[in-house]
Amino acid sequence: MIIIGVLSAAGLLISVYFAFVHHGIIKSDSTLIPSFCRMDQSSCLSILGTREARMFGIPNFHLGILFYLGLLVLAFNPALLSGAANVLKIVSGLTVVAGVFLSYSLLFVIKKNCILCFTAHSINLVLFLLLLFL
Numbered sequence: 001m002i003i004i005g006v007l008s009a010a011g012l013l014i015s016v017y018f019a020f021v022h023h024g025i026i027k028s029d030s031t032l033i034p035s036f037c038r039m040d041q042s043s044c045l046s047i048l049g050t051r052e053a054r055m056f057g058i059p060n061f062h063l064g065i066l067f068y069l070g071l072l073v074l075a076f077n078p079a080l081l082s083g084a085a086n087v088l089k090i091v092s093g094l095t096v097v098a099g100v101f102l103s104y105s106l107l108f109v110i111k112k113n114c115i116l117c118f119t120a121h122s123i124n125l126v127l128f129l130l131l132l133f134l
Contacts, residue, residue, distance in 0.1 A: 002075075005071075007123050007126060008071035011127075014119060014120045015065045018061035019062065047106070047110055047114055052106075060098075067095060071127065088131055088134075089131050089132060092127055092128040093128055095127075096124055103117075106118075
């Protein structure tokens with residue numbers, strides 16, 4: 001459960017960072033953010049306004065915040081986790097499917113290399129694989 005909690009926390013931080021930048025709470029190149037995570041105009045920041053950055057009209061980072069917060073709550077409450085395991089596996093699987101589509105869009109449609117996006121998609125894949133074995 002600790003690994004699920006750590007990965008969820010990492011995904012949450014990425015989603016919150018995107019949300020803060022998108023809503024103007026912090027600048028994308030803020031010195032508060034480690035340099036390897038900062039967005040720039042040519043990569044991550046430029047994709048926030050694209051249609052691929054939304055699902056059902058909701059920014060992907062908002063959906064990510066909900067997903068990762070839910071996983072964090074469940075990771076530290078094993079009794080809740082066992083009851084929600086099947087639903088969680090389905091939702092997590094859907095994030096992986098969405099991640100494949102979004103990665104394809106990043107590479108071949110938008111043609112941007114967003115390290116934070118690919119990191120979040122990788123986190124989602126690992127979380128899904130971990131959840132399969134609950």
